[in-house]
Amino acid sequence: MIIFGSPGRYIQGPGTLDRIGEEVGRLGKSAVLVADAVVDGLVGGRVAAGCDAAGVTLRKLAFGGEITPGEIDRLHGALGGERPEVVIAAGGGKCIDAGKGLAARLGAEVASLPTVASNDAPTSHVYVLYDEDHRLLRVDRLPRNPALVLVDTAVIVRAPRILFLAGIGDALVKSFEAAQCALSGGRNIFGSRPPQVGLVLADACYRCLRDHAAPALAAVDRGEPDEAVERVVEATVLWSGLAFENGGLSIVHSMTRGLSAVPALAGSLHGLQVAYALLVQCLLEERDPAFMDDLLAFYRGTGLPCGLADLGLEAPSDADYALIAELTLQAPHARNFDRDTAPGDLVRAMRFLDGRAGTLPRP
Template structure:
């Protein structure tokens, strides 16, 4: 059976945060804003004022910084007295996933407000959980996607460029993963067959990222949104999220199991992890050197890693073997055109590393 899922409503543009109170009022009469200290200082006052002006009761709760089961338990306890109709999850991927998990536990409406475009978590019903050392420990799924995703690109434009690079990395991989999932006949994040719409979105996402990333990064360095940034944010947050949930994932996201288990890459942003993993996936696919070289050139312009060292890795063969072993065990690895042994994955990682060494010394 074909299944396609998505948020109920998506708003994007400069100054969109001013509409948040009005939008939340359509969903309930009381709201809880979950964000870290930085984001509370950035938007807490304006979100509170907007909610109150729309007749919505407002409470803010601080996110502790790491999305662990213990942190979600703490947040749930803090929300018991508030009993909100709506949870507003604001900030980066961790805070948004924490808010998604909290909203799911409370059984209330959910709004996500990304203040950076570093990944596509805001649109999805998937929550990724870590331990206190940022090792990936599990994935939860909510009954539904967020009711509203609101993206203020004036805020996104003032975030560090490296965070947009991470979002570009998370988005650029989706075409390759969705194509592999289609090829294998795998299931998507809803447990169904992927519709053609997901493949079309994945390909549109890739085309947009390749065409507009350089200009979008320039806009962020200026701190001013423009049309290139609007397109890349839409690709990184909306297209990428719709594509992976309804299209399925493969090696790039399977590798996060391994990369998050070794020092250096474990501390890297998710989008940088999966971008590096794309280089491994295309090695496993047997792509031509000209294709790989073109991808590496794009990675350079987009601020993406082309070697494990650029993810902070300082280990050796044993750590690469661990990355390969954990990747081979990850559920998304079965969405590849052929079965993969850990040794094959390790060999592909070594091939990526050898290309990096060769190109750097050429």
């Protein structure tokens, strides 16, 4: 059996924010906008105007900044018994996941309105919860993917470059994880054998980013959306989400459990964490030195992290390495790998990356 899941409707391009009222109106006549103060200042007025024009009653709730069970409790309590039909989750991955958590409580539809392209949270039906110290707590699920994903690339290019880079890192890894999930007989996020389209999308993601990441980053530096930006955003927000949910995950995303448990690494962006973890997985796969050199050159050219120091941990201790490895292999997706892996294998790979000298042969 195979299962394929996707958002109900995906709209991308400069100025698409002005469609928000019309699109939300297809889903319901009452909505709540979940956004932090910065994002509300950026898009809140246009959302309100669009909803008003479409006859959609809108209420706003301020996101507190961290996606924890307590934050979802707070947002739900702030509604005071109101049950809007649509949750518009605007901002980055944390706020969009908070909106998903609120929608799950309400039984409401989700409209994702990303203002950054830092990960593929806008398209997926899963949302990640952390504790108060930003250690990964658990992954919960909506009954279905967001009904609407609306991506205004004129807004996206005004966000900090590092967030765009994180999105590239998050999407880049999906080809390697989907391949390992398929090789090992693993299951995708929907609990089925991965459909072929998941693998195709994952591979397309990787090829698109290798071809277009550099010019897209240059366009972001200029603050001007262009064709490279459009291609990369489609890959990082849409294809990447479809790829991981349908193709499956492996060691790379499992490493976020370990990396987020080290205080110096916990605040680093998800996309940068998994980009680093891809190097670890490739070493575990025993990729040849030429492949690793090519991938490392791409990392260096774009600014993706090549070692733990690039993520904020300057001098990892033996205990740090051991903790990351142990928690990584406790994650369920770590089983989606085509060979047995022990904590010592991960430690050797991490140590090798931290001590690299221009090439990346086997650990």
